[in-house]
Amino acid sequence: MALHQRQPYETVDKQRATDDGLDQEDDALAGDFKEQVHFDDGMDELDRTNSYGGSGAGPQDIQAQLTAAATPLEYQATLETKFASYDNYCSLFHYILNSEGPVDLEVPTYYWAWDVIDEFIYQFESFCRYRNRIARSYTPSASNDETSEASLLRENPNTWGCYSVLNVLYSLIQRSQINEQLLAMKRNEDPNAVAGDYGTRPLYRMLGYFSIIGLLRVHCLLGDFALALKTLDDIELNKKAMFARVMAAHFTTYYYVGFSYMMLRRYADAIRMFSHILVYVSRTKNFQKQGPGSQYDSVSKKNDQMYALIAICVAFSPTKLDDTIHTALREKYGEQLIRLQRGGPESLPLFEELFRSACPKFISPTPPDFDNPALNVDPVDHHTAIFMAEVRNTMFSPTIKSYLKLYTTMDLKKLAGFLETEPEKLRSWLLVNKQRSRQVRWSEGALLEGEVVNGSELDYALQGDLIHTSEAKVGRRLVDWYLRNLARTY
Template structure:
């Protein structure tokens, strides 16, 4: 998921005092967003005005501008490889120079554009390489492209990209600085020689967001969430001031939660960013508006999936938009049964990231290659199949306080053992880990269903689920908390 646009650099936005619980904060974020889309005419940023490095064997100014500029959609494979080499040279220079590179960074918008475009090109190249491997033909054009890929197996390699992101984080010591801020300490003593420079600090910061994205693309959702341990998810955060970074962060957090079956946390992430987008839609225009609109629709598809698994009340704005976009599909998914499976698959394909494989494909034995998108889809659909009869089972259980397992199996036209497995799965899924504070992987185990039951032999005993003390504590802690 990448919200891409040609970079429009603004004069570095001043730090604004932000109050999490006031409308002043929303206005501050809106002002930041106006700057990003060039809301006021005549404010385009000139990178050359802020460069303090002279000429040399490396044209650093040109490299910095190119690093934040989207590659042409129809770029040739040679151009993609050349772009990879350019990024390697740029990051090698920044990371391995004798002392920090003395450059005045234009703004955090520029720093995000560099990391965003770097990962976007990596993702696009991997997807392109996978398509060639899965759909090899006898045409001369494809044979030439495959020959080039064979000669450059390490181009846009997963290890190289992760190495760059981790190196930027380590060199900037941004994790130590963020941890110090969370403890209420001055981060300056932890910054070191490199981390005190804005170039390293900003690139390191957005590299953390980049790691969230890359690990999610690779299918490691728990590691993706763990990368954000040092970043506080509030509107004071740097990523929240850059619309594309804000959108990307909450998309991948929400998607990771969804794949880990933590639907309440996923919905909270999606709702947060969708409400923000709805409040800033009047400022959106041009190519970025079209891109955000498309990504918005994808996120609403994920909201529909999560609501089907975990029904809950949504914000009125989100609820109205969801019904307009996916009302019919949502109704069919909530009804459950085999006829709901194609809807889940359709929405997942439309809204999931473009997953990639950590290793290059085998062009000699294409039948051995695994499509990462199909692999993640199969994992997701197993969860759907395990839960597809849950709505029907719940509708019957709500009518009884005690019911014979065999009788209910007859109503559902399945054998008793199959029904027993459904009930066990549904019982387990009703208890979810829900995040309240601290690292994103942590949380309290709460009962997410209003219906509880127990099985004793062939008898099912049904009761209204009682909200436990831990759930009450969770609600009290989060009553005034904004995610």
């Protein structure tokens, strides 16, 4: 299911995706990927599959469980099959985590660990959404099949429960001591010194590592975006990271980091994350298709979602994009992008449409209430409402900025008259917008850290009833226009 070639991608830099230095680095990284597609020797320590021991300890069907854990469940799988799959995962993880000492297992594939964590979380996500959908549509007069499913779900509230899934991920991380190992590597120390008996085994180390990426995804699905970013404190976003060696893990990490930044109103950081992975994908797509077990087809389906999210972020925080991203964005959302940047009430349906098409499939942390279907809110609707509240607070920003750019000083009442609103209401909006224009921008270290910068191209200050702006581009253009026409006259 997964690529075994390294796919490095450097993100820890202080320049935007448009800088020449980053372009050169992307070219070098893409070249590195191309070389590995054809010349990978498969001898990286983390890629070896013959180092798990050959004792074969454990149940006789453990190898079958290993393979099944990384195999996608059929889309039309029955409810009984989903329950059985959950039981199989519980059995497998119980065996791995609670055996007397580390187990010796030979995993089926190079990146079995990522496939297992990815499929485990996907089945959890799809089951939660299915259960919520059944609960919201359930009525006592429903058909026998629907009543039977609702009864089965009601009687088993802990199946694919949020606590169970988080417990597995945190247990794998703790058992493998992977955070301690990553921290030791940051200090240029030997990770094996803090790995313990379990962490030195590639099986536990790889499962623990990808469980960190899994936690990023789960916390984002649950709507805790700050905690989602917090889980990556010990992982460095650079070409040496293990997730960069699996295309699906690489893409997943940047998608959820970028989306978390967007929901925290850190639009510059979100644009950076989305741009990095999309530029990388665009420059290596021909070579990804050549790799064995290529996942490019599945990753390419997510590209439109990433471009939709970039379009939203650019509308909130205008910035210069990489030429590759800018060209693709114009091709996909040309007229729509203009409407987003123009703002106003007519942009609201477009914001909502793009957000719904590009956001993760959010889930609820608790089982639904089958007795009161009206109380079961769709998590996607909930987070869409939160996002749209932010859009409504900023939808007049482009209009107000267009007026402020005309003058270096403007009377508050005069601007309120242009906008047909009350001066005090406008004052409140200007103060709120001023505060929101100050964003935290990440450069290095933990993802939640960064320096506070002004995220708007236009800065202003209020002094009584006067609004002072930092620039008046239109005013200078009027002077230039007057001088040009004066020259033509003579």
